[in-house]
Amino acid sequence: MKRIAIVDDEPDITAVLKKGLEQHGFLVDAFNDPEDVLARFKPDHYDLMIIDIRMPKINGFDLYRELKKRDGRVKVCFLTAFEIYYEEFNKIFPKIDVRAFVRKPVSIATLVKQINSIIEGQE
Numbered sequence: 001m002k003r004i005a006i007v008d009d010e011p012d013i014t015a016v017l018k019k020g021l022e023q024h025g026f027l028v029d030a031f032n033d034p035e036d037v038l039a040r041f042k043p044d045h046y047d048l049m050i051i052d053i054r055m056p057k058i059n060g061f062d063l064y065r066e067l068k069k070r071d072g073r074v075k076v077c078f079l080t081a082f083e084i085y086y087e088e089f090n091k092i093f094p095k096i097d098v099r100a101f102v103r104k105p106v107s108i109a110t111l112v113k114q115i116n117s118i119i120e121g122q123e
Contacts, residue, residue: 002119003027003045007037007063008052008079013104017050020108026115034058043071047119050102050111052079077118079104 014030053060077100
């Protein structure tokens with residue numbers, strides 16, 4: 001079973017995504033506070049981390065940077081309520097090598113497809 005972490009400051013979003021992904025056979029840990037993720041993070045524990053971009057305390061990009069320091073192989077997919085323009089994103093964040101973004105709201109079927117694609121290295 002693939003292990004997924006979901007990090008979003010909105011408990012209703014993490015609850016829905018966790019339940020939906022577990023119904024598709026994933027093991028899911030849900031976090032509503034990025035500081036909890038940092039306190040509990042273990043290298044090589046998750047196959048993928050799904051991280052909301054806009055959160056209080058620590059935004060998704062800063063969380064990603066910290067996780068990358070702790071595990072250079074961690075795979076991340078960002079959740080966002082906004083349209084992502086990769087050229088603009090790369091200008092602002094040239095050192096972030098993530099190309100996987102999911103726009104909220106997202107169906108579980110679409111998310112499962114995206115997760116499998118990322119984990120299998122097709123993203």
